[in-house]
Amino acid sequence: MLLIDCPWCGPRDQSEFAYGGEAHIVRPRDPLSLSDAEWADYLFMRANPKGTHREQWCHQHGCRRWFNVVRDTVTYRITHVYKVGEPPPQGK
Numbered sequence: 001m002l003l004i005d006c007p008w009c010g011p012r013d014q015s016e017f018a019y020g021g022e023a024h025i026v027r028p029r030d031p032l033s034l035s036d037a038e039w040a041d042y043l044f045m046r047a048n049p050k051g052t053h054r055e056q057w058c059h060q061h062g063c064r065r066w067f068n069v070v071r072d073t074v075t076y077r078i079t080h081v082y083k084v085g086e087p088p089p090q091g092k
């Protein structure tokens with residue numbers, strides 16, 4: 001079980017949160033100009049690293065706000081938590 005440090009509420013049990021997938025996926029500025037392969041890449045292709053991963057979480061049973069987390073996918077250790085719109089930690 002993870003203990004996630006919500007930027008607004010503080011540390012809470014993982015059961016209060018919903019995982020939202022990889023962070024920093026940006027919608028293309030002009031979707032109509034993309035090929036089918038490029039659109040499929042935007043919609044479906046995600047990193048699946050063994051190690052450091054930047055991901056989105058929502059405090060679903062708390063403040064209901066989204067934020068980003070840097071988590072190691074091997075150890076599950078969370079090294080950084082930051083608000084949406086803030087830059088990710090350097091080197092991650």
Ligand SMILES: [Zn+2]
Pocket residue numbers: 006007008009010059062063064065
């Ligand atoms: Zn919260």
